[in-house]
Amino acid sequence: MDNKLENALENCITLIRNREEGIDDCLARYPNLRKSLEPLLRAALAVDEVLPEISPSMEFKKSFGAKLDAMVEDKRKKFVLPRKASRKRIPPCVSAAATKCFNNGVCNCLYLCCLRCGNDGCIRQQSSRQLTLPGKESS
Amino acid sequence: MKDKELLKLVKQAKNYDSKAFGLLYEQFVSKVYNYIYYRTGSFIEAEDLTAQTFLKAFDAIGKFDGQKASFPTWLIRIANNLTIDYFRLKGRRPEVPIEYACENCDDCNLEETVLINAMSDRVKGLISGLTDEQQQVMILKFNLHFTNNEIAKAMGKTEGSIKSLQHRALSKIRKILEEEDG
Incomplete structure (x- = not known):
């Protein structure tokens, strides 16, 4: 054509x-x-x-619609709600403590690096500061 | 429903929003049902395969890409694949053995039932002589009112081949009508 x-x-x-x-x-x-x-x-x-438009029976529409609705809700409970809930469960004070702990961990790592790689002047200076006890500062 | 609203609903349905999925179901259940009914010619199979289409759509909605196809086109593609599987399992070629609508069921619209019954023989006469693909084009075009572009996407073909299928189908029907007129 x-x-x-x-x-x-x-x-x-x-x-x-x-x-x-x-x-x-x-x-x-x-x-x-x-x-x-x-x-x-x-x-x-x-x-x-x-080819006129025909309608499915109301019984089918309602019963299958309800079944589908229940399935969607079930999947939502399984996949969407747990993710949201786990995010909400951590209170701010715990989160702050965790951050502090992480930062301390980083400091400790740096300190251990200083002990091992003592040749680096910059790191030695930092490590010596951490090792010095109060009242016994080196001259 | 506007495209923008539809995409918003699909986005919500992807997050398992039951209200959004319910609205999509309400909006498209009749289209899917009509398509399958005219392909299989059976009310029972139409209900069963319509249900399967929405279950598949629900499982795969995360993969739906609005850039590639519209939501109704995507749904019809699922329905079409299920219909093909159904015919494969039955071991026969689709031939539109249109079933007569029940006359005693409580929830049937009487006017609609009479109309469907009157049309059933006519459908058989005009559509059953077409090939499977020609039938699909006729149903998508004249029952679901899809554009040629939408039909092409639903059937995984080019618009050119849809035009050609439509032309051959209408030419066959024209011959049937001419024979009827004598």
Whole structure:
């Protein structure tokens, strides 16, 4: 089917479906294509008539809808709520303590590094400061 | 529903928001059901496969990428894959053996039931002679009102091949109509 005919068919189907135009009005828009457009358009409208929209039974819609709803809720409880809950369970004071502990851990690591790599002047200075006891400062 | 609202709902559903997923279900259950019903011709299979489609969608919603496809297109693709599996298991080619709507069930709309029953033979006559892919295009186009671009994405084809499938399908139907007219 060439593009002109295809586009004319699409346009006519839309216009007739939206009740903006009747079949003859639409065919009048395309006098050059009328001969090939008319039988295709009549065939399209015949198919449109034999495929009406039907509704699933209310019983099915309700019962399966409820089942689906329960499944979604179940999955939400399993995957979404625990993540949120675990985030909420840590109080701010515990979080602050954990940060302090982590920082101390970093200091301790630096201190151990200083003991091992004593050749680095910068680190030695830091390590000596940490080793000096109050009242017994080195000269 | 606007695209922006839809994407917002999908984003919420990805976080297992049951209200958002419920709204998506409400919005698209009929489209999925219609597509499967016209493919299988069975109300029972339509309910079963619609349920499976939403269960799969729920499991895979984290992988949904709004840049690649729209949400309804993505859903129909899942429904289509399940329908193909269904036909494979049944060991037969889809041939739209349209089932008549029940006339005694309490929750059926009487007007709709009469309309479906009247149309059933007509559907058989017009659609069953088409190939599987041509049927898919006709259902997506005339029942779900998808654009050619959306149909192409749902079927994993180019827009050009959708146009060609549509042309061949409509030409076949035109011949049937001409034979009917004598």
